[in-house]
Amino acid sequence: MSRLDPETHQSLTDMRELMANADCLISQEEVERALDRMAEEITRDLGDKLPVFYCVMNGGLITTGHLLTRLGFPLEVDYLHATRYRGKTRGGELFWRVSPEIPMAGRHVVIVDDILDEGATLAAILDYCREAGADSVTTAVLVDKQHDRKAVPGLKADYCSLEVADRYVYGFGMDIKGYWRNAPGIFAPKGR
Ligand SMILES: O=P(O)(O)OC[C@H]1O[C@H](OP(=O)(O)OP(=O)(O)O)[C@H](O)[C@@H]1O
Numbered sequence: 001m002s003r004l005d006p007e008t009h010q011s012l013t014d015m016r017e018l019m020a021n022a023d024c025l026i027s028q029e030e031v032e033r034a035l036d037r038m039a040e041e042i043t044r045d046l047g048d049k050l051p052v053f054y055c056v057m058n059g060g061l062i063t064t065g066h067l068l069t070r071l072g073f074p075l076e077v078d079y080l081h082a083t084r085y086r087g088k089t090r091g092g093e094l095f096w097r098v099s100p101e102i103p104m105a106g107r108h109v110v111i112v113d114d115i116l117d118e119g120a121t122l123a124a125i126l127d128y129c130r131e132a133g134a135d136s137v138t139t140a141v142l143v144d145k146q147h148d149r150k151a152v153p154g155l156k157a158d159y160c161s162l163e164v165a166d167r168y169v170y171g172f173g174m175d176i177k178g179y180w181r182n183a184p185g186i187f188a189p190k191g192r
Pocket residue numbers: 056057058059060082083084085086087091113114115116117118119120121122175
C-alpha cells in the first residue's frame with residue numbers, strides 16, 4: 001500500500017464519498033447530445049470562416065476536446081487561462097494566468113468554456129477579444145447556471161443548450177475543490 005500522509009488520505013476518502021453520494025444533474029448521454037447540437041450550429045455558422053477556438057483553461061478543457069472532434073472543417077486552436085474560483089466554490093477577482101498566443105485581430109474567434117455562472121469570466125474575456133481586434137467573437141459554453149446574479153444582466157453564451165440549477169456543480173471539466181473534472185456528466189454534492 002502506498003504511503004499517504006493523513007491529510008491526503010482524508011481528502012481521498014472525502015472525494016470518493018462526495019462522488020458516491022452525488023446527485024447526477026445531467027447524464028453523460030445528455031451532455032453528448034448537447035455537444036452534437038452545439039457542433040451542428042457552429043458548423044452552420046462558422047464552417048467556412050477559418051475560425052480560431054480558444055479554450056478557457058482549465059474548466060473548458062473537456063468541453064473543447066469533445067466539441068472539436070465533432071467539427072469537420074478547418075480551424076485553429078489556442079487557449080487562455082483566466083480564473084476567479086481557484087479551487088474555491090465562490091468566485092473572486094479574475095486572474096489572468098496565460099494570455100492567448102494566436103493573434104485575434106481580423107479573426108473569427110470562438111471562446112469555449114464549461115460554465116457560465118456569474119459571467120464575470122466570460123464578460124472580461126469578451127472585452128479582451130474585442131480590444132484585440134477580433135472580427136467576430138462567439139461563445140460556446142456547456143452549461144448555464146440559472147440565477148439572477150449575472151455580472152452583465154441577461155448575459156448568455158451564443159451556443160449553449162444545457163442549464164443547471166443554482167448549485168455548485170462539477171464534472172465534465174468543472175472541479176470541486178480541485179477534483180472530479182474527470183466525472184463523465186454534471187454532478188452536485190447531495191442536497192447542497
Ligand atoms: O461565470 P463565472 O462566475 O465567472 O464562472 C465561470 C468560470 O469559473 C470557472 O473557472 P475557474 O475560475 O474555476 O478556473 P478553472 O477553470 O481553472 O477551474 C469556469 O471554468 C469558468 O471559466
